[in-house]
Amino acid sequence: MYDLSLLNLRLFVQVCEQRSIARVAQAEALVASAISKRLAQLEHQMGAPLFIRERRGLRPTAAGETLLEHARTMLAAANHMQQEMAAYSKGVQGQVRVLVTASVMAESLADHVASFLQQPAHTSIRVTLEECVSPDVVRGVREGRAAMGICWDAADLSGLQTQPYSSDHLAIAAHKSHPIARMAQSAAVHFSDVLDYEHVSMPALSAVQILLTRAAAQEGKALRHRVHVSNFDAALRVVQANLAISVVPREVALSFAANTDVRVIPLADSWAKRQFAISYRDAALLSSAAKALLNHLAAQ
Incomplete structure (x- = not known):
């Protein structure tokens, strides 16, 4: 060497x-x-x-x-x-690096980590969050680049230990004047109902985009991409401009839609309900700081 x-x-x-x-x-x-x-x-x-x-x-x-x-x-x-x-050297007694997907980062993770760090016993711990697509989250944990990762549990987590975390529900975000918003009102729609409309697309390797591409293929169709963005906030801003519709987590879309012309319509498809998992190589190998964070997040 x-x-x-x-x-x-x-x-x-x-x-x-x-x-x-x-x-x-x-x-x-x-x-x-x-x-x-x-x-x-x-x-x-x-x-x-x-x-x-x-x-x-x-x-x-x-x-x-x-x-x-x-x-x-x-x-x-x-x-x-x-x-x-x-x-x-500045007194930090624990470092925990966590790889997470955009969906996890956009929802409640920041609040959960903040509540963990605010506890007196954890003031000397530093938590680093890094956003990745699901394959990179899993790869990073397997290779030991992070203590743990959080992603959709449909990812290939073989060989890793896991605990359930939070869940979400995918929904259609559409401008209030869009035909889907007028047709659906507050009722749920199936993904097949929106395939003829132009979509805002997320990165190709993101869990949501892979899921939607497969779901469209099962219907014998392809997604009609009009705008490509890198995060949910940008996707919702495109929807607000009435340029296209987007599939986003309902939990993220509702807070954005509160004071805008965006309407949020739940997807009725079974795959729209997602469960996230915390993954790690071996609980016995985690540092005391990582174990404390794991227990805190799992309790949420």
Whole structure:
């Protein structure tokens, strides 16, 4: 295994970005020859040339591009580690990292974490929440990048221990003048009833979008995408503008719709009722801070 220097990797990344050893040397207050020596050492360790010298400067080779991707990941991880460890010097006695989906983040999780941290016994614990799509939540927990994850329990959670968390109910959000809103009023509708209308779409790998794509396919149709957004708040703003309808958690849509022209119509399909699960590799391996948070969230 290579004994890689983080300084060498950092300088390598900067040279790739600046395309110039001289500019990096000036920014880092180093002599150019020292940087060249470190890059040569890195090339020797990798066993492949990392740069092509051109008239306008240096350009990474194919091997250099591959190393650049890994180097950025390693430097980001090192920076994250440094930040977390620095917290202990400030008196923090516990760190818990939790990966969660957009649905979980948009609903009650923040309130539950806040109530946990407000308890006197937990004032020295720091909780970090990171939003991901469901596959990344599960992968992050399996790989040990987070103590636990929270996502829809329909995800592949095999090999992980789980506890139930909260649940929600998917609904159609539509402008009050939209045909669906006028037709449904307060009654529930089936997803098949709205497939002929244009939708606001979430990221392709999000649990909601995967679910809707499959449900449409079972009806022999494809979703009609008009607008693509990254979160539920943006989706509801598009609905408010009457550009399209959207499938969102009822619990999220109702608070937004209270003072707007957005109407929320529950979906009658059986899959619209979702249960979320807290997943972790092994309860016995969780830190005392993580166990305390797990018990608090499971009790909600």
